[in-house]
Amino acid sequence: MELSCKSEYALLALLELSIHYSAGEPMQIRQIAAKQNIPDRYLEQLLATLRRAGLVRSQRGARGGYLLAREPWQVSLYEVVSCIEGFDNQSDRDQTPDTTEGLVIQGVWQEVRTAAEDMLQKYTLQDLLDKRTAKQQVDYMYYI
Secondary structure, eight states: OOOOHHHHHHHHHHHHHHHTGGGTOOBOHHHHHHHHTOOHHHHHHHHHHHHHTTSEEEEOSTTOEEEESSOGGGOBHHHHHHHHHOOOHHHHHHHSOSSHHHHHHHHHHHHHHHHHHHHHHHOBHHHHHHHHHHHHHHHHOOOO
C-alpha cells in the first residue's frame, strides 16, 4: 500500500498550515505551493476539497488565504486521507468473486485496511509537526 500523490500533497499543505497555525495568519495558495513544491492549480483543488470537509477555512481579502479549521492536534491523518481518497469498503466487495479463495482474500484485505485506518486515526497533524521538529534537530546536529 502506498500513499497517493493526492493525499501526500494534502498532508504537506496541511502540515504547512499547521506550522503557521499559532500565528493566526492565513497562507495564500502560492505560498504553500512554493514551500511544499505543489502545483498551484492542483493545490487549489485539494484545498477546496479540504474546505468542504471542514478541515481548512478560507479568508477573503487582500491578506486572505487558508487556515486550519481546528488545532493541529485535533485533526487526524485518517480524516485527511479519508476526505481526499473517499474510502469506500463496498467497492472492494463488488470486485471480489464469491469463491472461497476470493472470500479469504477479501477477509485479509479488510484486515489490512482496518489496520491502516487504525494507524491513520492514531496520528494527528501535531504528530507530524513534532516529527518534523525532531528531524530538523537531528539534521542540524553535527559532530566534531
